[in-house]
Amino acid sequence: MADQPVAPHTVISTGGEPYLVGSHCSACGETHLGAFENCPACTARGQMDEVRLSNQGTLYNYTIVYRSLPGVTVPFISAVVDLDGGGTIRGNLLEVEPDPSKIAFDMPVKVVFRSAADAVAGGEGYLAHFFVPAN
Amino acid sequence: MSNDVYIVGIDMIKFGRFENEKAERLAAQATLMALDDCGLGIRDIQAIWAGSCNATMMGQRMLHYIGQTGVPVVNVTNACATGATAFREAWIAIKAGLYDTCLAVGAEKMGKGMLVPKNSQGTAIPTEGLLGSGVMPSVFAKMGMEHTRKHGTTFEQFARVSEKNHRHSTLNPKAMYQRETPLAMVMESEMIAYPLTKLMCSVNVDGAAAAVLMSEKKAKQSGLINRAVKVRASALASDPFTARNLVMQDVNTVTRLAAQNAYEMAELGPEDVNLIELHDCFATAEICHYENLGLCAEGEGGAYLDSGATQLGGQQPVNVSGGLLSKGHPLGATGIANIYEISQHLRGEAGARQVEGAKIGLTHVVGLGSACAVHLLEKA
Numbered sequence: 001m002a003d004q005p006v007a008p009h010t011v012i013s014t015g016g017e018p019y020l021v022g023s024h025c026s027a028c029g030e031t032h033l034g035a036f037e038n039c040p041a042c043t044a045r046g047q048m049d050e051v052r053l054s055n056q057g058t059l060y061n062y063t064i065v066y067r068s069l070p071g072v073t074v075p076f077i078s079a080v081v082d083l084d085g086g087g088t089i090r091g092n093l094l095e096v097e098p099d100p101s102k103i104a105f106d107m108p109v110k111v112v113f114r115s116a117a118d119a120v121a122g123g124e125g126y127l128a129h130f131f132v133p134a135n
Numbered sequence: 136m137s138n139d140v141y142i143v144g145i146d147m148i149k150f151g152r153f154e155n156e157k158a159e160r161l162a163a164q165a166t167l168m169a170l171d172d173c174g175l176g177i178r179d180i181q182a183i184w185a186g187s188c189n190a191t192m193m194g195q196r197m198l199h200y201i202g203q204t205g206v207p208v209v210n211v212t213n214a215c216a217t218g219a220t221a222f223r224e225a226w227i228a229i230k231a232g233l234y235d236t237c238l239a240v241g242a243e244k245m246g247k248g249m250l251v252p253k254n255s256q257g258t259a260i261p262t263e264g265l266l267g268s269g270v271m272p273s274v275f276a277k278m279g280m281e282h283t284r285k286h287g288t289t290f291e292q293f294a295r296v297s298e299k300n301h302r303h304s305t306l307n308p309k310a311m312y313q314r315e316t317p318l319a320m321v322m323e324s325e326m327i328a329y330p331l332t333k334l335m336c337s338v339n340v341d342g343a344a345a346a347v348l349m350s351e352k353k354a355k356q357s358g359l360i361n362r363a364v365k366v367r368a369s370a371l372a373s374d375p376f377t378a379r380n381l382v383m384q385d386v387n388t389v390t391r392l393a394a395q396n397a398y399e400m401a402e403l404g405p406e407d408v409n410l411i412e413l414h415d416c417f418a419t420a421e422i423c424h425y426e427n428l429g430l431c432a433e434g435e436g437g438a439y440l441d442s443g444a445t446q447l448g449g450q451q452p453v454n455v456s457g458g459l460l461s462k463g464h465p466l467g468a469t470g471i472a473n474i475y476e477i478s479q480h481l482r483g484e485a486g487a488r489q490v491e492g493a494k495i496g497l498t499h500v501v502g503l504g505s506a507c508a509v510h511l512l513e514k515a
């Protein structure tokens with residue numbers, strides 16, 4: 001059986017391809033990560049459309065985590081990425097040295113889906129999103 | 136007669152770790168101390184708001200230790216703004232004319248180590264370290280990094296916040312830690328989440344604080360007005376929508392909203408404030424809050440700290456109690472403990488750390504989720 005998505009905002013297409021879903025508000029134009037019935041930005045009711053979010057974005061913010069819970073591999077980069085076309089998402093940034101001098105704000109990144117076991121103990125059988133440098 | 140509300144009695148226990156105590160017993164201690172501060176007894180209290188994040192029915196259980204008078208008790212929880220929210224509800228009740236004398240108390244028994252948010256995202260397995268990090272040090276590390284991104288604020292500047300507040304704490308016998316930490320020591324201590332080292336994180340401690348609030352009429356009748364502290368403004372805000380708030384908690388905007396409401400209510404501006412106790416749960420937050428509270432211009436937070444304005448003896452001392460970084464941060468108690476600190480200065484009773492001539496003080500707490508409370512207090 002294929003790995004199951006960890007988060008509800010990850011969907012696997014009928015072809016087996018994982019992608020991120022969001023909600024687009026037709027009243028205010030804001031795009032939110034995940035499913036919403038009503039808009040937290042403008043309060044519009046029932047005007048949210050489910051949209052497929054981009055797998056390309058830029059690094060808005062990050063921290064390098066050195067101390068975490070048992071079972072979590074440290075250090076890791078906790079990143080906040082603005083997706084092209086709307087939506088912001090948090091995840092681990094991989095394939096970059098965990099050193100502030102090696103991490104640039106606004107660097108282009110790509111969303112990839114990998115086994116959760118790559119980051120945490122007990123992650124076998126689950127699929128998570130990660131970021132890698134786009135270049 | 137105005138419908139202004141005054142603090143007539145207020146106190147806090149020395150924060151620390153009390154292995155065998157319960158929150159309600161700590162609350163009882165603080166309540167008796169606050170009552171002693173104004174010479175009243177529990178029978179004088181007409182209603183109670185009791186704040187705690189971890190305890191349940193704490194207010195009623197507290198009364199089991201000091202006297203069950205049958206008054207209305209409301210238990211309050213509002214993250215790190217819990218104590219300040221309890222205080223504000225007592226203020227509202229007096230303002231509304233329902234009561235003359237109310238008690239607000241906050242207490243917390245904390246666990247050890249990092250606070251981990253509950254799994255509220257509906258995920259299949261825990262996501263800490265898997266989908267980035269949501270523990271408190273990471274949230275506030277990112278708050279600092281956003282400031283770095285926008286304004287170039289450095290690791291060293293953030294570390295100077297801890298150097299300053301820890302220096303202040305040496306003058307506060309009620310702080311958990313009263314230890315000076317030179318800048319190099321702060322920067323070289325264990326890195327938790329860049330740019331936060333261990334000495335830039337507040338400590339989980341147990342504690343309690345309580346305040347007796349009174350109507351102006353009653354305070355005058357009771358002869359308690361002379362040492363009283365006037366509540367010039369009480370503002371509470373929840374997090375308005377901002378673009379990344381749902382994945383990167385934004386405590387800046389909610390603070391700005393509460394601060395703006397408080398300044399408007401008091402008809403005061405940031406320039407009128409003589410001292411501030413703000414929510415330095417992590418060192419990064421303090422520099423951001425200088426700007427959020429309007430103490431300095433946008434982007435000038437780091438420079439404002441460097442100027443010395445916010446240290447004791449400076450133009451606008453911030454966290455002369457030692458702040459949460461030194462005093463400790465027992466969630467439910469913190470908001471009232473901050474009000475205690477400001478009250479001591481306004482009364483001229485702050486001892487070695489007294490801010491001379493203090494007339495107006497500001498308290499600020501902000502809890503993730505989010506809730507922000509700002510109070511403006513004035514010497515009566």
Ligand SMILES: [Zn+2]
Pocket residue numbers: 025026027028029030039040041042043044
């Ligand atoms: Zn909308």
